[in-house]
Amino acid sequence: EQFNSFTAGNELKPDSLLDYNKCISDPKYDDNPQVTFRNAEYLLDFAQEEGLSMRGHTLVWHSQTPRWFFTEGYSRDENAPLVSKELMLKRMENYIKNVLEYIQSNYPGLVYAWDVVNEAIEVGDDMPGYYRSNESYWYQIIGEEFLEKAFEYARKYADPEVRLFYNDYNTEQVTKMNAIIDMVEKLKAKDLIDGIGLQCHIGHNSPSITDIESSIRKYAELGLEIQVTELDMSLTDYTEETLMKQASRYKRLFLTLKYLKEKGFANITNVTFWGLSDDISWLNKPGIPNYPLLFDQYLVQKPAFWGAIMHPDIPLN
Numbered sequence: 001e002q003f004n005s006f007t008a009g010n011e012l013k014p015d016s017l018l019d020y021n022k023c024i025s026d027p028k029y030d031d032n033p034q035v036t037f038r039n040a041e042y043l044l045d046f047a048q049e050e051g052l053s054m055r056g057h058t059l060v061w062h063s064q065t066p067r068w069f070f071t072e073g074y075s076r077d078e079n080a081p082l083v084s085k086e087l088m089l090k091r092m093e094n095y096i097k098n099v100l101e102y103i104q105s106n107y108p109g110l111v112y113a114w115d116v117v118n119e120a121i122e123v124g125d126d127m128p129g130y131y132r133s134n135e136s137y138w139y140q141i142i143g144e145e146f147l148e149k150a151f152e153y154a155r156k157y158a159d160p161e162v163r164l165f166y167n168d169y170n171t172e173q174v175t176k177m178n179a180i181i182d183m184v185e186k187l188k189a190k191d192l193i194d195g196i197g198l199q200c201h202i203g204h205n206s207p208s209i210t211d212i213e214s215s216i217r218k219y220a221e222l223g224l225e226i227q228v229t230e231l232d233m234s235l236t237d238y239t240e241e242t243l244m245k246q247a248s249r250y251k252r253l254f255l256t257l258k259y260l261k262e263k264g265f266a267n268i269t270n271v272t273f274w275g276l277s278d279d280i281s282w283l284n285k286p287g288i289p290n291y292p293l294l295f296d297q298y299l300v301q302k303p304a305f306w307g308a309i310m311h312p313d314i315p316l317n
């Protein structure tokens, strides 16, 4: 009833798709990483049966990508040397090819957008262009060129109607935003990118909706699609009052998104929540439950739901 698109939270990430046993089974796979969809198939089947579309998340990311993917001979030894740039580019190309070709041939039209690269900017690492370096083997092996290459390969193997996204968090922080814009501009000039994904893992009172709005206006000036890809609003203090505040903030956010879209300020083509109900949110920590989403553990609408659909009874305060 409520959704027409969803994202697999983990099942299409490299650590879920890479098939270690097959990769090491034959030296011919050294530059051609083998994948398996055994963890993802039930979701792809579900989407197809229910007539839902999916966002693909994510091809090239520093996290949830095993170290052995980057080592000589796919070694799991923690001291194993990393491969050369040349070999890693081949692994990247073939990984992207294998993933896209499997999905496009088995589930044509199902995945309409891919987060080709996720979270490549980290201001704190203090590198030129603010590229993430410390935690990223992609950056360490290939250098900043990995970004353009990822998009180049994705463009090469993606069906023409599949849209290619760069996705990141804290996208309203000004230094990070400017770094993302500089990077995306270069991709756009080569027609390698179609959209920017704003994760929007936000707090219950920061960032301000105004800051989110002005960042969306800036990103939209690039002439790309904007999608809100992982929306949730952290809330650990669960009272009637805080739930209503959360509802108001969701309402203000959705009014803003609707306004930006309707007035033609931003081509916002999707909003996705990072989970359906609070009990399964990634924000829950042992002993510290979180209530960031629209539905409670019984799948009953919270005030946040009525806020998100901009119900008149939810105050804006």
Ligand code: XIL
Residues within 6 Å of the ligand: 009, 010, 118, 169, 199, 230, 282
């Ligand atoms: C999270 C998942 O929800 C968790 O289950 C997993 O343990 C860690 O990753 N940004 C992203 C998502 O792009 O892939 C992350 O998802 C949340 C932050």
